[in-house]
Amino acid sequence: MTTQHSKTDVILIGGGIMSATLGTLLKELSPEKTIKVFERLSQPGEESSNVWNNAGTGHSALCELNYTKEGKDGSVDITKAIKINEQFQLSKQFWAYLVRTGQLERPERFIQSVPHMSFVIGEDNVNFIKNRVASLQQNVLFEKMILSQDEEEMKSWVPLMIEGRSSDEPIALTYDETGTDVNFGALTNDLFHNLEQRGVHIQYKQEVLNISKSAKGTWIVEVKDLTTNKVSTYEADFVFIGAGGASLPLLQKTGIKESKHIGGFPVSGLFLRCTNPDIIKRHHAKVYGKAAVGAPPMSVPHLDTRFVDGQRSLLFGPFAGFSPKFLKTGSYLDLIKSVKPNNIVTMLSAGIKEMSLTKYLISQLMLSNDERMDDLRVFFPNAKNEDWEVITAGQRVQVIKDTEDTKGNLQFGTEVITSEDGTLAALLGASPGASTAVDIMFDVLQRCYGEDFKQWEAKIKEMVPSFGNKLSDNEEMYHAINKEVTKYLNVK
């Protein structure tokens, strides 16, 4: 016997940063909307959004070398770097608005200034980074970026990375003081706390089993109470599937045509975490290196200062791995169950095309602890095995989809899928992820609430003043907005 509950305007599936952001935007733009949230775990932000499950980088292309492409003539294309930086500016503006309006308290709980740095070894890479910085520095978004090859200066930024370095190979570092470390788990918690106070009903230990369309065009969501095993159904005009890695199987359940010919490939991750407080306090930066040949972009190694509950910590990684689970707390059958008649060719095509990724993942899985420490010693030559422990990071499910020309393309970005009538949206993929949650959710709103969105424009500009403009083309606007944002978020 299932219980049928009364209808709401919106159902958000999953208690991660994406649902938290969409719920908050909707409550601001259309406060009368009734919203329910279902989360299978006992708290919000416990899967990929949890602080230990991601790297907490406020992705702004201040340090990630893979966001700029080098041409054969040595030129550097900065288009993607600008796009990602602009997206993060939207997130920061929205968070600053929530602090200013008293909806988020204590921004230091979720955002801290931590310099973003890039690190390269070898002449070719040094030449690349010089060209990169020269191109980026011409844009206002990167005006604070500095490059150094001077040993004393580099030592003053990151002593652990310079001490004990014996090789003659040239190295270079860039430094940008405007970088941030974001605790997306704490932010998710605080956003849901605020939503609860505004009447949003958030139910934990509730697993969504099925989503189907009713005869009258609304969505019927079947939910299992994991404490009592009782199954209930809920009805809504609009459903957002923000279930992280588990979004794909739920999207498949809807049966909409946009859910076909899409597959998912899970990639798991490990970090090394420093256990020695004397070491932790001697490093204050997020330092990104270059990805190994054949490595997927999310495996770029980085040495990261993190802030968790006011405590500083130090992580290195991620090391990639393979697990067939779609969530860290998922099932070993997730991958196999996601193979359907409509996506089997898509998935097999990707399998054939992505042999280098498969080889890379196998090589990562085979790494011993000593070998992981050797990778760390490329960054931190004097690192000692006894000062580091291994922790498991979150699961990412990369999207595999067909394009007009080819089948089975593995994507490393995020993908918003919406139904033709705009009553359902799902978020697939993981990168650059949480940093761009506000931009992604604006996209969802634009695609699903097109008519309302035009009416909401004035309110959107109040919350996110640069919305619809490019800060990268408008120095004066950037400086004016940035002054306010840094004041409210208490960052550089």
Ligand SMILES: Cc1cc2nc3c(=O)[nH]c(=O)nc-3n(C[C@H](O)[C@H](O)[C@H](O)COP(=O)(O)OP(=O)(O)OC[C@H]3O[C@@H](n4cnc5c(N)ncnc54)[C@H](O)[C@@H]3O)c2cc1C
């Ligand atoms: C190793 C790693 C490093 C990363 N580093 C960064 C970084 O440095 N910067 C950055 O911006 N991003 C980073 N990301 C990406 C970022 O973590 C994700 O993009 C973001 O957390 C995704 O949020 P979400 O809300 O979509 O998913 P999640 O946080 O995973 O939330 C989904 C929620 O849905 C729930 N759920 C699942 N199925 C159901 C169901 N059937 N019923 C009810 N609830 C369900 C889950 O329990 C979970 O709480 C990283 C990710 C990983 C894995």
